Amino acid sequence: MFASISFAQVLDFVGTLAFAISGIRLASAKRFDLFGAYVVGVTTAIGGGTLRDLMLSRTPFWMTDSFYLLCSAFALLWVIVFRRYLVRQNNTWFLFDTVGLAMFTVTGIERTLAVGLPFWTAVVMGAITGAGGGVFRDVFINEVPLIFRKDIYALCCVVGGAFYYVCLRLGLDNVTCGLVCGLFVILSRVLAVKYHWHLPVLKSED
Amino acid sequence: MFASISFAQVLDFVGTLAFAISGIRLASAKRFDLFGAYVVGVTTAIGGGTLRDLMLSRTPFWMTDSFYLLCSAFALLWVIVFRRYLVRQNNTWFLFDTVGLAMFTVTGIERTLAVGLPFWTAVVMGAITGAGGGVFRDVFINEVPLIFRKDIYALCCVVGGAFYYVCLRLGLDNVTCGLVCGLFVILSRVLAVKYHWHLPVLKSED
Amino acid sequence: MFASISFAQVLDFVGTLAFAISGIRLASAKRFDLFGAYVVGVTTAIGGGTLRDLMLSRTPFWMTDSFYLLCSAFALLWVIVFRRYLVRQNNTWFLFDTVGLAMFTVTGIERTLAVGLPFWTAVVMGAITGAGGGVFRDVFINEVPLIFRKDIYALCCVVGGAFYYVCLRLGLDNVTCGLVCGLFVILSRVLAVKYHWHLPVLKSED
Numbered sequence: 001m002f003a004s005i006s007f008a009q010v011l012d013f014v015g016t017l018a019f020a021i022s023g024i025r026l027a028s029a030k031r032f033d034l035f036g037a038y039v040v041g042v043t044t045a046i047g048g049g050t051l052r053d054l055m056l057s058r059t060p061f062w063m064t065d066s067f068y069l070l071c072s073a074f075a076l077l078w079v080i081v082f083r084r085y086l087v088r089q090n091n092t093w094f095l096f097d098t099v100g101l102a103m104f105t106v107t108g109i110e111r112t113l114a115v116g117l118p119f120w121t122a123v124v125m126g127a128i129t130g131a132g133g134g135v136f137r138d139v140f141i142n143e144v145p146l147i148f149r150k151d152i153y154a155l156c157c158v159v160g161g162a163f164y165y166v167c168l169r170l171g172l173d174n175v176t177c178g179l180v181c182g183l184f185v186i187l188s189r190v191l192a193v194k195y196h197w198h199l200p201v202l203k204s205e206d
Numbered sequence: 207m208f209a210s211i212s213f214a215q216v217l218d219f220v221g222t223l224a225f226a227i228s229g230i231r232l233a234s235a236k237r238f239d240l241f242g243a244y245v246v247g248v249t250t251a252i253g254g255g256t257l258r259d260l261m262l263s264r265t266p267f268w269m270t271d272s273f274y275l276l277c278s279a280f281a282l283l284w285v286i287v288f289r290r291y292l293v294r295q296n297n298t299w300f301l302f303d304t305v306g307l308a309m310f311t312v313t314g315i316e317r318t319l320a321v322g323l324p325f326w327t328a329v330v331m332g333a334i335t336g337a338g339g340g341v342f343r344d345v346f347i348n349e350v351p352l353i354f355r356k357d358i359y360a361l362c363c364v365v366g367g368a369f370y371y372v373c374l375r376l377g378l379d380n381v382t383c384g385l386v387c388g389l390f391v392i393l394s395r396v397l398a399v400k401y402h403w404h405l406p407v408l409k410s411e412d
Numbered sequence: 413m414f415a416s417i418s419f420a421q422v423l424d425f426v427g428t429l430a431f432a433i434s435g436i437r438l439a440s441a442k443r444f445d446l447f448g449a450y451v452v453g454v455t456t457a458i459g460g461g462t463l464r465d466l467m468l469s470r471t472p473f474w475m476t477d478s479f480y481l482l483c484s485a486f487a488l489l490w491v492i493v494f495r496r497y498l499v500r501q502n503n504t505w506f507l508f509d510t511v512g513l514a515m516f517t518v519t520g521i522e523r524t525l526a527v528g529l530p531f532w533t534a535v536v537m538g539a540i541t542g543a544g545g546g547v548f549r550d551v552f553i554n555e556v557p558l559i560f561r562k563d564i565y566a567l568c569c570v571v572g573g574a575f576y577y578v579c580l581r582l583g584l585d586n587v588t589c590g591l592v593c594g595l596f597v598i599l600s601r602v603l604a605v606k607y608h609w610h611l612p613v614l615k616s617e618d
Contacts, residue, residue: 027354028408035361036354037408050261055462055472060261063327083409121475135552140341142350144554148439148448155447202440202449203495233560234614241567242560243614256467266467269533289615346547348556 008103015100016068018093019045020075023137025086028079030141037079040140042072048132052108052125056115098189102182105130105157109164109181110174119168123161130157130185152192152199160185214309221306222274224299225251226281229343231292234285236347243285246346248278254338258314258331262321304395308388311336311363315370315387316380325374329367336363336391358398358405366391420515427512428480430505431457432487435549437498440491442553449491452552454484460544464520464537468527510601514594517542517569521576521593522586531580535573542569542597564604564611572597 023044027037046068050060062068079086086093108129112122131147131154138145147153164181172180191197229250233243252274256266268274285292292299314335318328337353337360344351353359370387378386397403435456439449458480462472474480491498498505520541524534543559543566550557559565576593584592603609 024408030350030355031407032350032354033356033405033407035358035405036351039354039360054260054466055475057263057469057471059263059323063261063323063330066324066326069326069330079408117471117475118478120478120481124475124481139345139551140351140354142348142554144442144444145448145552148444148451148552149442150445152447154451199445199447201443201445202436202491230614236556236561237613238556238560239562239611239613241564241611242557245560245566260466263469265469265529269467269529269536272530272532275532275536285614345551346557346560348554 011099011103012107013067013071014096015103016045016071017075017078018096018100019133020072021079021086021093022097022134024076024079026137026141032141034076038072038076040137041075042069043140044133044137045072045075046133047136048104048129048134049107051132052111052129055125055128056111056117058111058115094193098186101130101153101157101189102160102185105160105185106164106178106182108157109161110178119165123158123165126161126164126181127154127157130154150198152197153189155199156185156188156192159188217305217309218313219273219277220302221309222251222277223281223284224302224306225339226278227285227292227299228303228340230282230285232343232347238347240282244278244282246343247281248275249346250339250343251278251281252339253342254310254335254340255313257338258317258335261331261334262317262323264317264321300399304392307336307359307363307395308366308391311366311391312370312384312388314363315367316384325371329364329371332367332370332387333360333363336360356404358403359395361405362391362394362398365394423511423515424519425479425483426508427515428457428483429487429490430508430512431545432484433491433498433505434509434546436488436491438549438553444553446488450484450488452549453487454481455552456545456549457484457487458545459548460516460541460546461519463544464523464541467537467540468523468529470523470527506605510598513542513565513569513601514572514597517572517597518576518590518594521573522590531577535570535577538573538576538593539566539569542566562610564609565601567611568597568600568604571600 020041024037024041027040032040046060046062050062053060082089105126108126109122112125113119117125134147134153135145160181163184164177167177167180226247230243230247233246238246252266252268256268259266288295311332314332315328318331319325323331340353340359341351366387369390370383373383373386432453436449436453439452444452458472458474462474465472494501517538520538521534524537525531529537546559546565547557572593575596576589579589579592
C-alpha cells in the first residue's frame, strides 16, 4: 500500500496537516467550538486551492478526493490530543507549514500552466494557492489578514514562481522546475523568519 | 395560479424570507442603511447556494429566477412595517429559519448528486447551502461567524445529510429521502435550541 | 501606438488606478506592508469584476491581460511617491473613482447581456462589478463595508443600469446606452456627495 504513495502525496499531507492545524489553533484561541475549529482548519488548508480552481473553472480539488477533509479531521484530533505539547512542536509545525506553502505554490503554478494561461498568471495562482487559505482563516476569525501586515510569506511564493519560470526557460523538466521553485520558497521563508526580514510599511499620509 | 405552486416552492419562500429577515435585522442593529440592509439580507438568503453553484460550475440559481431578490425585498418591507412586532414573532422566525435550513440542505445535496459527485461531497454541499449564507452575513457585519462559536447549526445539516444517504441506500425514492433528511434537520435544530445543546469548545493551549 | 488606445481603455485605466489607490491608502492607514497594500489595491480594482466573471462562468478578466496588475503596481508607486500630495488630490481621485464606477457598471451590464441572461441580472452584475471591489477591500481591512452604511454608491449603479435598459428598449445602440448609463452613474454620484444625500437607516427594533 505505502509503495503507491508518491513523494508529492507525502508533501501534500504534511502541508494540509500543518495548514489545518494553524487554523484550528487560532480558532480555538478565539473559543470556537469543535465544529467551528474544524471548518476554520479545513478552510485554511483548502481555501487557496479552492479559489484557484474556481478561477480556473475547475471543480475544487477536494470535492473529488476525500483525503483533504479526512486530513483536516486528523489535524483536529491532533490538536485535541497533543494540546499541551503544541507550543513545544512549534518549530516542527513551522517547517511543515513552509513545506506546504512550497508544495501548494508548485501545484498552483502547474495547474494554471496546464490550462494554457500565461506564466505571470500561473505565478499569481501559485501565490493564491499557497497564501489564500490563511487569508480566509483570518477573515473567519475576524482579524486583519496576517500576511498583509507582517512577515514575508506570499512574496516567497511569487519569487519561487519566478524561479520556476527561469528553470522552464532553461529547458528543464517539470519535476526539476517544481523542486527548484519549492526549495526556493522554503529557503526564503526560513531565512525571512530567522533574520526577521519584513517589508517596509507604507508611511502615513501626514 | 396557486394550484401551480409546489410544496417545495412554499418551503423555499419561507426559508428565503426567514434567512433574509435574519440578515436585515442584524444589519439594522449595526445601523446599515436601507441598501446595505437589503444586500446583507439577500446575501444571507442566497450566499450559501451561490457558493455551492460556483463550486458545481453552475450559474448561481438566483441569476435566472427573480423570485429570490423579490422575496428579499419583501423581507425588507416586512422588517420596516412590522419592526415593533419582530421580537414577538421570534419563535415564528426561528421555525421558518429552521425550515429554510432543512430545505436548503436538501436542495444542496440533490444538486450535487445530480452532477455525479460522491455522496460525502453532497453532504458538505448541503451544509454549505444551508449554513454558508449566515457566514457571509457575519463577515459583512464584521462579526466572528455565529455558527463557529455556539449553537448546533451546520452540524444538523451534516447529520441530516447522513440520513439522506441511509434512505438512499435503503432504496427509497428522492422525495422520501429529502423529507427524512429535512425532518431530521428540523428536529435536531429544535431540540438543540430547546435543550441548549452545544458542542464543546477546544481547550486553550495553556 | 497611442492611436490604438480606445476611449474605453482610457476610462478603464482611470478607474483601475483610482480603485487601486483607494485600497492602497486605506491599507496603509492600517499599517499594512507594501505587499499587503498592493494586494488590497489589486483586490479593490479587480474584485468586483472577478466575482462577476466567476458568476458568469468566465475566466476572470485580469488573468489574460496583465494591464490590471501592472496598473495596480503603478498605483502603489504613485502612493509612495506622491504620499504628501494625496490629500490635495482628493477631488481628482473622487472624480476618477466615479468614472471607474461608471465604466465598470457598463462593462458588467454588457458582459452579462452577452451571455443571454435577463436584464435585471445584468443590472445586479453591473452593481457587483462597480461596487464589489470596495466590499472586498473593507473585509480585508476588517471594517464594516462602507457602502452598506453611508453614501449612495452601488445604488447609482442600479439606477444607471435602469437607464441602460430604457435606452435599449428605445432602440438605441450599445455605445449610446453605455454612455447614458455611465453619465447617469457619474451625475448621481457627484450630486449625492455634493448634497450629502444618504439613504435612511433602518430604525432599531426597540
